[in-house]
Amino acid sequence: MAPYLHAFKTTTVRNTAATAPYMHNGVYKTLEEVIDFYDKGGGIGLGMKVDNQTLSDEPLNLTPKEKQLLIAFIHTLTDKAPQY
Numbered sequence: 001m002a003p004y005l006h007a008f009k010t011t012t013v014r015n016t017a018a019t020a021p022y023m024h025n026g027v028y029k030t031l032e033e034v035i036d037f038y039d040k041g042g043g044i045g046l047g048m049k050v051d052n053q054t055l056s057d058e059p060l061n062l063t064p065k066e067k068q069l070l071i072a073f074i075h076t077l078t079d080k081a082p083q084y
């Protein structure tokens, strides 16, 4: 069905700091690269033709500090090994 073409379920970011490379095709090696992807407006923001992109295609204009805080937040989502 057209509205669902290329759609897929939004991934969890739990333990993402430990699961590089990122995205379905491993295109980004670092979280910095992933944040830059969003900051530029995703695929459309990068000049690709992406039908049905739901995230903002406008630049987010994140400051270096905001990018750093997003990455710090993602690091807080890393599980600790259980102590038995």
Ligand code: HEM
Binding pocket: 008, 009, 010, 011, 012, 013, 016, 019, 021, 022, 023, 024, 025, 031, 034, 035, 038, 054, 055, 056, 070
């Ligand atoms: C600045 C805000 C965002 C951050 C920091 C962020 C972070 C991430 C990260 C780190 C991944 C990679 C996960 C992995 O490969 O293990 C990811 C993937 C993904 N995110 Fe986001 N995300 C943001 C906004 C959004 C929004 C607004 C949407 C939906 C409207 C979205 C939908 C997705 C989807 C569908 C994927 C999987 C993409 C793929 O595998 O190719 N994200 N995100």
